[in-house]
Structures are given as structure tokens and as C-alpha cells.
Amino acid sequence: METTFATTDHASILTVRDRDRNAVAAVTASLSASTSPLASQATGVVTALKAFGENVAFSAAKYQPAARNDANRKAAADIMAKPFQAFTAAGIAEGRAAAAANATALGVDPGNAPLRAQTRDRFDAMDTAGQAAFAQRASVEELAALMEGGRSYFASTPDAVWQIIEDQYSIKRHIARTGLQADYQIQPSASDPVGFGANEKAAMEAAQKSLAALRARSNTVDAVRSTAQSIIDVVAVATDLSRDEAWKLLTTGKTAA
Numbered sequence: 001m002e003t004t005f006a007t008t009d010h011a012s013i014l015t016v017r018d019r020d021r022n023a024v025a026a027v028t029a030s031l032s033a034s035t036s037p038l039a040s041q042a043t044g045v046v047t048a049l050k051a052f053g054e055n056v057a058f059s060a061a062k063y064q065p066a067a068r069n070d071a072n073r074k075a076a077a078d079i080m081a082k083p084f085q086a087f088t089a090a091g092i093a094e095g096r097a098a099a100a101a102n103a104t105a106l107g108v109d110p111g112n113a114p115l116r117a118q119t120r121d122r123f124d125a126m127d128t129a130g131q132a133a134f135a136q137r138a139s140v141e142e143l144a145a146l147m148e149g150g151r152s153y154f155a156s157t158p159d160a161v162w163q164i165i166e167d168q169y170s171i172k173r174h175i176a177r178t179g180l181q182a183d184y185q186i187q188p189s190a191s192d193p194v195g196f197g198a199n200e201k202a203a204m205e206a207a208q209k210s211l212a213a214l215r216a217r218s219n220t221v222d223a224v225r226s227t228a229q230s231i232i233d234v235v236a237v238a239t240d241l242s243r244d245e246a247w248k249l250l251t252t253g254k255t256a257a
Contacts, residue, residue, distance in 0.1 A: 001060040001068065001238070005053040012046040014053045016237045023233035025049055031223055037094055038224065041087040045231070048083040052076065056238045069240045073255040076235050076246075081253035084231060091224030098217035105170040108148045116145035124154065131157055135164040143169040 001018040011026045027049070031042035055075040059068045119142050123134060135143070146154065146165050154162065236246035249255060 001056065003053045003057045003060070003238075005050050007046075012049065014049045014234055016053070016056060016234050018237055018240070021237045023230070023237040025227070025230040025234040027227050028223055031220070031227065037217075037220065038087065038090045041083070041090040042227075044083040045087045045227070048080050049231070049234075052079045052235075052238070055079065065240075070255075073239045073241070073249065076239055076249055077253050077255050080231070080235060081250050084228070084250045085253075087224065088228050091221060091228065094217060094224070095221040098221055101217065105174065106147065106166060107173075108144050111141060111144055111148075115141075116148055119145035120149045120153065128158055128161060132161045132164060135161060135168055138168065140169065140172040143172060 001016065003017075004013075004015045006013050009029060011028045012032070013027075014025045016023055027042055027046050030036060031038055032046060033039060036042060052075055056072050059071040059075070062068075063071055123131060123146060126134060135146075138146075143165060147169050151162060232243055232246050232250065235241070235250060236243050239246060239249065241249065
């Protein structure tokens, strides 16, 4: 059995190889960065992976396969279990928070039912180019009509166009719901000494930043999921267990009976 641990600008990586099995656990630098909501948990996992790799290497040099597997299972339970549990629990909490924020961003308030139905009919009759153009210029109420219909209602609409609808709705609804335009007013300037009114461009840019932050949260959850899966794989190889058995070991902190 061979192990290597390396840290790059992009990730901390533990590789384990044993005969015809090998696995790589990688914790991306973005997860352990100070700006990450999971910084402490990801850092704990990195520290644990390094220590676990050292234990696996020691066992490989000292023990025969059966005794080595027992030693590695104990090491996984003692070293990896708690950091893994803290990491996945934080990922679940972040996932729930992101899902709630996304539901809020895409929520549809009651509106004029007949007008919304007319909007859906008009949109459904458009070709792809027309739908894309409409999605870009539509008002929040027009977009609400499409969101109220839902993705399945517009099954023939390409995913890329539907993504525009969701993004534009999220941005424009955020502005309407928070009164964001009040914070972004046109100021008098040399080019317009009597400038006044809402600065729609600035409000849109601010709302787009909120959308980007929401997407970043979802990306973080995806990264936690893939990282946790890679850790399960590494523990499975190092302990000569199945993925399900390795998962049980990591989530209970107990070696197999």
C-alpha cells in the first residue's frame, strides 16, 4: 500500500494505492479559505487527512495485510471520523440555508391571474430567440407569470433560456422586494446637473452580486459533497472496506465488528 499527501495552490490531496484499488481525496483550497463558511471544518479535514495518510504509511511498512487493515480502520475511526462528521454536518447546514435562500429568491407572490395566463400564452407561442429576448426585457410581474407556470409548463423552452428567466426574476424580484432602487439614486453631475431618480443600472448590478453570492453557496455545497465522497473512497481503499462500510465507519466512529 502506498500513500502520498500533497498541498497545492488548488487543493490538499491524499492518494492511497493498494494493488488494484486506488483513490484520491481532495479538499479544494476554496473550502478552507478564510472566506469560506466551512473554513474551520475544511481545515480540520485537511489536518486529519494528512495524519491519516501518515498512519496508513506506517501501518503498510510495519504490518501484514490483515493487521494493517485493522490498524487503518482504527486510525480512520480515531482520526478521520469526527472531522468528517463536522465537515458534512456543516455542508448540510449550508445546503439547507442555500436552499431556503434560493426558495426565497424564486418565490412567486400572488398576482393578476388573467394577465399572467396571457403572458404565459404569449411566451409559449414565441420561438427560442423570441423567448430569450423577452426574458431579458420582461418586468418582474411578467417573469412571475412564467415562474408561476413553472419549468414543466414550458417543457419545450431550452434550459439556457429558462436559466435567463430564473436569473432575471431573482434579480428583479430582489430589487422590488428590498426596495434596492432607493439605495441607488442618480446624482447630479456635470453631464446632468439636475439628475435624479432611480439608478436602475446600479441597482441591477447590486442585485446581480446577491445572485452570484447565492450561486457561490450552492457551489460550496457541491464541493463539500464531492470532497466527502472522495474521503469515503480513500478510507475504503486504505481499510479494505466497501464504500458503504467506510461510510458507516466515518459516520459512527466505530470499526467494523
